[in-house]
Amino acid sequence: EVYGELGIPILADRPFAHLLRLDLSGRYTHYKSFGSDFTYNIRGQWAPTEYLKFRGSYGTNFRAPNLFEQFVGDQVGFLGGGVDPCNLFALTSAPSDTVYQNCLAELTPILGPAGALNYFAISGPAAITRGGLDGIKAEKSTSWGLGAVLNVSPGNVDLVFSIDYWNITVKDEVFILNNLILNRCYEAQDFPNNEFCNLIAPRLPATPQSGPLAGTLTSFINPYLNISRQKVSGIDFDLLLATEIGGGEFVFKARATRNLHQQFQLFDGAPLQEFNGTLGTQGFGAGPKFVADMDAQYTVPSGNITFHYGIKIVGKQDSTDLVGPYVAGLGVGPLNTDFVAESYWEHAASIQFRIEDLGEITMGVSNLFNEKPPTISQIPVSRGRYARIGNYFNSSNYDYVGRSFFLNVTRSFK
Numbered sequence: 001e002v003y004g005e006l007g008i009p010i011l012a013d014r015p016f017a018h019l020l021r022l023d024l025s026g027r028y029t030h031y032k033s034f035g036s037d038f039t040y041n042i043r044g045q046w047a048p049t050e051y052l053k054f055r056g057s058y059g060t061n062f063r064a065p066n067l068f069e070q071f072v073g074d075q076v077g078f079l080g081g082g083v084d085p086c087n088l089f090a091l092t093s094a095p096s097d098t099v100y101q102n103c104l105a106e107l108t109p110i111l112g113p114a115g116a117l118n119y120f121a122i123s124g125p126a127a128i129t130r131g132g133l134d135g136i137k138a139e140k141s142t143s144w145g146l147g148a149v150l151n152v153s154p155g156n157v158d159l160v161f162s163i164d165y166w167n168i169t170v171k172d173e174v175f176i177l178n179n180l181i182l183n184r185c186y187e188a189q190d191f192p193n194n195e196f197c198n199l200i201a202p203r204l205p206a207t208p209q210s211g212p213l214a215g216t217l218t219s220f221i222n223p224y225l226n227i228s229r230q231k232v233s234g235i236d237f238d239l240l241l242a243t244e245i246g247g248g249e250f251v252f253k254a255r256a257t258r259n260l261h262q263q264f265q266l267f268d269g270a271p272l273q274e275f276n277g278t279l280g281t282q283g284f285g286a287g288p289k290f291v292a293d294m295d296a297q298y299t300v301p302s303g304n305i306t307f308h309y310g311i312k313i314v315g316k317q318d319s320t321d322l323v324g325p326y327v328a329g330l331g332v333g334p335l336n337t338d339f340v341a342e343s344y345w346e347h348a349a350s351i352q353f354r355i356e357d358l359g360e361i362t363m364g365v366s367n368l369f370n371e372k373p374p375t376i377s378q379i380p381v382s383r384g385r386y387a388r389i390g391n392y393f394n395s396s397n398y399d400y401v402g403r404s405f406f407l408n409v410t411r412s413f414k
Contacts, residue, residue, distance in 0.1 A: 001027060001028065001029050001030070002027070002028045003025070003026070003027045003028075004025065004026055004027075005023070005024070005025040006023070006024045006025070007021070007022075007023050008021065008022040008023070008024070009021050010022060016048045016049075017046070017047075017048065018047040018048065018049050018050045019045060019046070019047035019053070020045070020046050020047075021044070021045045021046075022042075022043070022044050023041075023042075023043040023044075024040070024041070024042055024043075025040065025041045026038065026039070026040040026041075027039050027040070029062065029064075031064045033064070033067060033070065034064040034065060034070070034138065035064065035138070037062040037064075037138065037140075039059070039060045039061055039062050040059065040060055041057065041058070041059035041060070042057065042058050042059070043055070043056070043057040044056050044057070050151075051150065051151055051152050052148065052149070052150055052151075053148065053149045053151070054146075054147070054148050054149075055146070055147050055148070055149070055164075056144075056145065056146045056147070057143075057144060057145055058142075058143070058144040059142070059143050059144070060140070060141065060142050060143075061139075061140065061141040061142075061143070062138055062139070062140055062141075063138060063139040063174075064138045065132065065136050065138065065139075065174050065224065068131070069131060069132065069136065069174050069224045070131045070132065070133045070136070070224075071131045071133060072129060072130065072131040072224075073130070073131065074128050074129070074130055075128070075129040075130075076126050076127070076128055076129075077126070077127045077129065078124060078125075078126050078127070079124040079125055079126075079127055079179060080124040081120075081121030081122055081123055081124045081216075082121070082124070083124055083125070083179040083182060084121040084124065084125070084182065084216075084217050085099055085103065085182050085183055085185075085186035085187075086099075086103035086106070086107060086119055086121070086186065086215075087119070087120060087121040088119070088120055089103040089104075089119065090104075090117045090118070090119075098186075098187055098188070098189060098191075099186050099187055102186045102187075102188075102191040102192075103116070103119070103186060104116050104117070105191075106192070106203065107119050107203075107215050110203060110204075110205060110206050110214055110215045111206065111214060111215050115215075116215075119215055121216060121217070122212060122213065122216070123213055123216050124217070125182075125200075125201075125216075125217035125218055125219050125220055126218065126219040126220075127178060127179070127219070127220060127222045128219055128220070128221050128222060129176060129222045129223075129224075130221055130222065130223045130224070131223075131224055132174070132223050132224035132225055132226075135223070135225065135226075136172075136174055136224055136225060136226050137172045137226055138172065139170060139171070139172050139173050139174055139226075140170075140171050140172060141168060141169060141170040141171065142168075142169050143166065143167065143168040143169075144166075144167050145164055145165055145166040145167065146164070146165050147162060147163060147164030147165065147236075148162065148163055148164075149161070149162040150162070156243055156244050157241065157242070157243040158240075158241070158242045158243070159239075159240070159241050160238075160239070160240040160241075161237075161238070161239050161240075162236075162237070162238045163235065163236070163237055163238075164235065164236045165233070165234075165235050166233065166234060166235075166236065167231075167232075167233040168231070168232050168233070169229060169230070169231045170229060170230045170231075171228070171229045172226040172227070172228070172229075173226065173227045173229075173230060174224055174225075174226060174227075175224070175225065175226075175227050176222050176223070176224055176225070177222065177225070178222055181196050181199055181200070181220055181222065182196075182200065182217070182220065184196040184266075185197040185199075185200055195267075199220050199221040199222075199223070200217070200219075200220040200221075201217075201218045201219045201220060202218070203215050203216060203217055203218065204216045204218060227264075227265075227266060227267075228265040228266060228267050228268050228270065229264075229265050229272075230263065230264050230265075231261060231262075231263040231272070232259065232261060232262050232263070233259075233260045233261045234257055234258055234259040234260050234261075235257070235258045235260065236255070236256070236257050237254070237255070237256045237257075237258075238254070238255050239252070239253065239254040239255075240252075240253050241253075245298070246301070247300075247301035248298055248299050248300045248301045249298070249299045250296070250297075250298045251296070251297050251298075252294070252295070252296045253294070253295045253296075254292065254293070254294045254295075255292065255293055255294075256290070256291070256292035256293075256313075257290070257291050257292070258289065258290055259276055259277075259287065259288070259289050259290070260276070261274065261276055262274070262275050262276040262286060262287055263275070263276075264286075275287075275322075276289055277289040277315070277316070277317060277318060278317055278318060278319040278322055279317045279318075279319040279339060279341060279376065279386050279393060280319070280386065286317075286319075287317070288314055288315035288316065288317050288341075288397070289315050289316075290313070290315035291313065291314055291315060291397070292312075292313040293310065293311065293312045293313065294310065294311045294313075295308065295309070295310045295311075296308070296309050296310075297309075303354065304353065304354045304355075304356075305351065305352070305353055305354070306351070306352045306354075307349075307350075307351055308348075308349065308350045308351070308352070308364070309347070309348070309349050310347070310348045310349075311345065311346070311347055311348075312344075312345070312346040312347075312348075313343070313344070313345055314343065314344040314346075314397045314398070315343055316340070316341065316342055316343050317340070317341040317393075318339065318340045318341075319339040319340075319386070320337075320339050320340060322339075323337065323339050325337075337377040338375065338376055338377045339376055339377060339386070340374070340376070341373075341374035341376060341393050341395075342374050344371060344373065344374065344397065344398060345371060346367050346371050346398075346399055347367070347368040347369055347371075348364065348365065348366050348367065348368060349364055349365055349368055350362055350363065350364025350365070350406075351363060351364065357412075357414075358411070358412065359409065359410045359411040359412045360408075360409075360410040360412075361407070361408070361409050361410075362406075362407070362408040362409075362410075363405075363406065363407045363408075364405070364406055365403060365404070365405050365406075366399070366401075366403070366404050366405075366406065367399045367401070367402060367403045367404065368403065369403075370402050370403040371399070372392070372402070373389075373392040373393060373395070373398035373399070373400060374392065374393050374398075375391040375392055375393070376388065376391070376392075376393045
């Protein structure tokens, strides 16, 4: 690697130019196992006064596939029967669904019409993870943003407020799709001739050797490949307020993000889908539109005791329109489902005692009001997208332990 950075102070302490500065950086990276690329970053700052500053940046990034992603050789793992999109398909899909029609067309020659409609996967396929040496490209990204910072001190109050818009596009992200390969194959209009179906081995035929396993998926190739692109954009808000109250120090901090877009495109030519505000795996084209946290603390005049209170907010996520109605077969009809994760508020409080020349004692409670994560329905098997812990939606945004108390003791030595 070769890296260079250049800071250019253009103006300072001038009318309407308390600060004007440009920063440039660049990096050339070469991988013997893959190749090389050049990335760069441009940042600019303009402060017309000492209280107000505008900033902007544009940058590129590059990541070569690592050795495992390139060279792993047919690493085999076994999955359960529940990953088979045709498992109980007549119960979890309507006859008009593409999955229903594709499963019926594939299983009928093996099991007959009645056997196909009652198909239950008692065994799952082997997933053969394979390096993508001959096909994958390096990941590349571009990011840019614009923002402003206000820093004022009216009276005995120090106030800093910033707002920043950001926009990030990642192309050719290296990824493995796992059982998503199966879902995409059986959800395809051009089944069984699309690129996903080509990765799946034929089902077991109806032979004496197969027995009750007839129709079972045997294996599929799970290669490292490039996802076309992901695009995200949003606005960050930061607030810091510090002041003196009753001889002690009060500090309030608040941070919030409003996601404007979370878009995902699997392959070139596929639609660029918007998943902002929907359920899904974080970082995989989904998430809440709004998240925030606030912290307030007060230190008494002696400086020996500090009180703290914090709030975490996770916005609503709703995938009702993405999932559509859950229609069970065999005459059961539409079923009520819940694919909405309501807004989530989590509170915490603590108190800290400082003992001079000895240390600190901190005690408090997390998830003060024992807020529970939102519950969601079990997704139809053939469209598995949303992980759960019990009935709760599985996301790192939520606390699954419940209210808990803690005590930390720190001993300082000189």
